[in-house]
Amino acid sequence: MRVQIVRSTRPVYVISVAAEICGLHPRTLRIYEEKGLLQPARRNRIRLYSERDIERVRLIRQLIEHHRLNLAGVRLVLEMLERLEARVGATAPGQRGQDGDVVRWLVERLLAGGGGRGR
Numbered sequence: 593m594r595v596q597i598v599r600s601t602r603p604v605y606v607i608s609v610a611a612e613i614c615g616l617h618p619r620t621l622r623i624y625e626e627k628g629l630l631q632p633a634r635r636n637r638i639r640l641y642s643e644r645d646i647e648r649v650r651l652i653r654q655l656i657e658h659h660r661l662n663l664a665g666v667r668l669v670l671e672m673l674e675r676l677e678a679r680v681g682a683t684a685p686g687q688r689g690q691d692g693d694v695v696r697w698l699v700e701r702l703l704a705g706g707g708g709r710g711r
Contacts, residue, residue: 603633603640610641614649624652627663629670659702672699 610632611618624630625639629652632639641649648670655661655669676699 600643603635603642603645605641605646607632607639607641610639610646610649613646614653616649616653621649624649624663627667629663629667655702669699669702 605613607618607621611621614621621630621632621639621641625632630645630648632641632645634640652666652670655666656663661669
């Protein structure tokens with residue numbers, strides 16, 4: 593049985609705090625947003641990040657640092673994950689399409705260290 597932890601989507605962190613939590617420069621978070629990898633909430637002109645956004649930044653960093661993907665590769669992996677989540681959420685319990693299984697396998701292999709380029 594898999595336990596899935598649902599992170600809060602409530603935006604609470606300003607960009608400087610979010611960057612500090614992630615160990616990054618605020619400009620890096622802005623670049624991720626410009627590239628379409630992140631979509632923080634906005635109140636007036638202030639970016640606000642949720643726990644889910646922080647987890648997404650950590651996933652992006654893992655894909656870049658450990659799996660040596662560039663931002664285009666990261667975007668593809670994130671899009672596959674989003675499509676898989678949407679598809680799994682849309683199917684009846686106990687039913688999954690074969691293509692969903694393939695995408696899940698590919699993402700799990702990549703995140704487990706089976707993907708990426710050799711060093």
